[in-house]
Amino acid sequence: MYVTVNPFLTATILILLTSFLIWYFWYKQPPNGLPGTKGIPLFGVLFSLGSFTERLFQKWAKIYGPLYGVKVGTMDIVVISSPEIAYEAFAKNDCFNDRPQTVPMLSDGKGIIMINSTDFHREQRRFGLYTLREFGMGRRSLEPRLIEISRELCTKIDDLCGDSGLSGPFQIHTKVYEAISSVILSIVFGHDVGKESKEFQDLIYTLFVQNDDGFLGSLMLFAPFLRHLPFFSNIWKKSQELGQRINDRINVEIKAHQESHDPNNPRDFIDCFLTEMARTGQADFKGEGVVHSSKTWRHVLTSEEVEVEECSSDWKPNTSFFLDQLVSLVRDIFVAGTDTTATAVCWIVLYLCKYPDVQKKMQQEIDDVIGQSGVPKISLMDRFPYTRAVIQEVTRIRPIVPLNVPHRASRDATLMGYHIPKGAIILTNIWAIHHDENRWPEPEVFRPKRHLDENGKFVKSSNWMLFGVGTRSCLGQQLANMELLITTISLFQRFQFSFPPGTIPDMNGESIVSLRPLHFDVNASRR
Numbered sequence: 001m002y003v004t005v006n007p008f009l010t011a012t013i014l015i016l017l018t019s020f021l022i023w024y025f026w027y028k029q030p031p032n033g034l035p036g037t038k039g040i041p042l043f044g045v046l047f048s049l050g051s052f053t054e055r056l057f058q059k060w061a062k063i064y065g066p067l068y069g070v071k072v073g074t075m076d077i078v079v080i081s082s083p084e085i086a087y088e089a090f091a092k093n094d095c096f097n098d099r100p101q102t103v104p105m106l107s108d109g110k111g112i113i114m115i116n117s118t119d120f121h122r123e124q125r126r127f128g129l130y131t132l133r134e135f136g137m138g139r140r141s142l143e144p145r146l147i148e149i150s151r152e153l154c155t156k157i158d159d160l161c162g163d164s165g166l167s168g169p170f171q172i173h174t175k176v177y178e179a180i181s182s183v184i185l186s187i188v189f190g191h192d193v194g195k196e197s198k199e200f201q202d203l204i205y206t207l208f209v210q211n212d213d214g215f216l217g218s219l220m221l222f223a224p225f226l227r228h229l230p231f232f233s234n235i236w237k238k239s240q241e242l243g244q245r246i247n248d249r250i251n252v253e254i255k256a257h258q259e260s261h262d263p264n265n266p267r268d269f270i271d272c273f274l275t276e277m278a279r280t281g282q283a284d285f286k287g288e289g290v291v292h293s294s295k296t297w298r299h300v301l302t303s304e305e306v307e308v309e310e311c312s313s314d315w316k317p318n319t320s321f322f323l324d325q326l327v328s329l330v331r332d333i334f335v336a337g338t339d340t341t342a343t344a345v346c347w348i349v350l351y352l353c354k355y356p357d358v359q360k361k362m363q364q365e366i367d368d369v370i371g372q373s374g375v376p377k378i379s380l381m382d383r384f385p386y387t388r389a390v391i392q393e394v395t396r397i398r399p400i401v402p403l404n405v406p407h408r409a410s411r412d413a414t415l416m417g418y419h420i421p422k423g424a425i426i427l428t429n430i431w432a433i434h435h436d437e438n439r440w441p442e443p444e445v446f447r448p449k450r451h452l453d454e455n456g457k458f459v460k461s462s463n464w465m466l467f468g469v470g471t472r473s474c475l476g477q478q479l480a481n482m483e484l485l486i487t488t489i490s491l492f493q494r495f496q497f498s499f500p501p502g503t504i505p506d507m508n509g510e511s512i513v514s515l516r517p518l519h520f521d522v523n524a525s526r527r
């Protein structure tokens with residue numbers, strides 16, 4: 001007896017069965033007990049992500065609480081929206097400090113930003129912190145260079161003001177990016193390559209100012225498989241090529257340093273690294289005659305570093321100093337140290353144009369402390385409470401890295417009683433923390449005064465988390481704070497900024513890993 005099989009019916013049953021199995025296994029996956037949402041099978045909430053993911057995640061935090069999980073693509077994402085939980089995860093624990101390896105251009109297993117939190121990272125971070133400090137980060141020795149760079153920025157704007165003292169509309173961001181990159185280039189390369197080389201200027205422009213593929217590029221962070229699809233593979237390729245261009249340029253600098261290197265007289269960050277290479281036998285020159293200072297970076301513990309675990313017993317110290325690592329480290333410091341600070345300065349200008357009363361009040365403080373021609377010194381910082389409050393309020397309302405740099409769980413672990421699986425990506429929603437109405441009443445209102453106490457003194461709040469917390473927090477925060485203060489004072493001491501009449505600037509910006517203002521025009525008038 002023959003049984004006739006209806007192919008249509010069989011296909012339908014197979015499709016239904018497969019769909020059921022996908023749904024079943026998708027929802028059967030351990031939800032880790034975390035509240036949250038899984039979205040649809042295979043894609044998770046990928047299609048819900050828009051251009052302001054941090055705001056969507058903030059809405060979900062209102063539903064699911066300050067610690068919840070989402071699936072994006074096939075990735076488990078854990079979203080933290082409170083400073084207390086962030087502190088618990090990143091400062092008190094050591095198992096949530098790895099990084100995902102999916103960031104185009106920066107994920108080559110070297111450098112500092114995207115490497116995992118191993119002994120290699122610890123050695124490089126300690127070296128980086130110490131060396132940046134040696135070259136002035138957080139110290140007065142860097143002050144003259146910062147002041148000079150701010151002056152040059154003001155001179156460029158002054159030229160636009162001409163005899164009338166009033167500029168036409170211009171975009172300030174390119175000038176700001178050039179100035180801020182000068183600072184980091186001086187520390188790392190010992191000279192301002194950006195000023196000297198047209199090729200480097202183009203590189204800065206492509207890297208920071210022009211940003212064509214931003215949003216789509218950032219999707220690959222969550223769904224790395226996208227880079228194999230035709231359209232995304234182009235974006236990926238472009239970013240790899242840009243990374244190569246930067247590396248090539250850095251290699252030229254390193255070569256020049258090697259030719260004139262004197263291990264006992266380091267001129268800049270690169271020289272210090274080359275000296276470490278010489279000490280550890282990783283360089284062509286073998287480090288004969290290298291003085292072993294009794295007080296090297298290895299022995300200096302700052303209060304921040306006390307939390308850093310000692311290296312494990314099977315780690316061979318000094319093995320993280322080799323040429324390819326130097327290239328990637330310089331690239332990371334340059335990328336991290338330019339875009340963020342320059343973006344913050346642009347937001348400050350934008351907000352002070354939008355709120356001329358605040359601008360006026362800040363200028364009054366500047367005039368009272370140093371007049372219209374005095375020098376903005378870091379030692380006078382305490383006398384600029386309102387200016388500091390303005391900077392803190394702008395970076396509260398528009399945090400530069402709204403979802404922080406992603407962390408990753410290095411093993412199965414527990415956070416606030418919830419199981420977090422190995423490999424889960426952990427995002428800190430700095431935006432949500434900065435817009436939490438329980439911590440910041442009327443969070444969307446721009447109000448610098450909220451950062452002053454009843455005596456008018458500046459208050460640094462633990463609810464302000466611009467630089468992250470713990471052992472992966474920003475390496476350059478002291479430098480960034482110095483740059484922001486000196487640049488802001490210099491610009492507003494010399495000029496009154498306003499929007500060209502009739503323009504309605506956008507105050508939301510675009511959020512592509514970093515939250516930047518859209519390009520805007522300003523008028524400057526000499527004060």
Ligand code: HEM
Nearest residue numbers: 113336337340341400401405467468472473474475476480
């Ligand atoms: C306003 C300016 C800046 C902001 C808002 C900012 C913000 C951040 C944030 C949120 C992180 C990630 C923290 C975490 O993963 O928990 C970070 C990491 C980092 N930042 Fe900054 N940053 C700024 C300026 C700088 C500067 C000037 C430098 C360079 C000297 C720098 C170098 C780095 C490096 C190297 C890391 C990676 C640290 C690690 O993974 O161990 N940043 N920054």
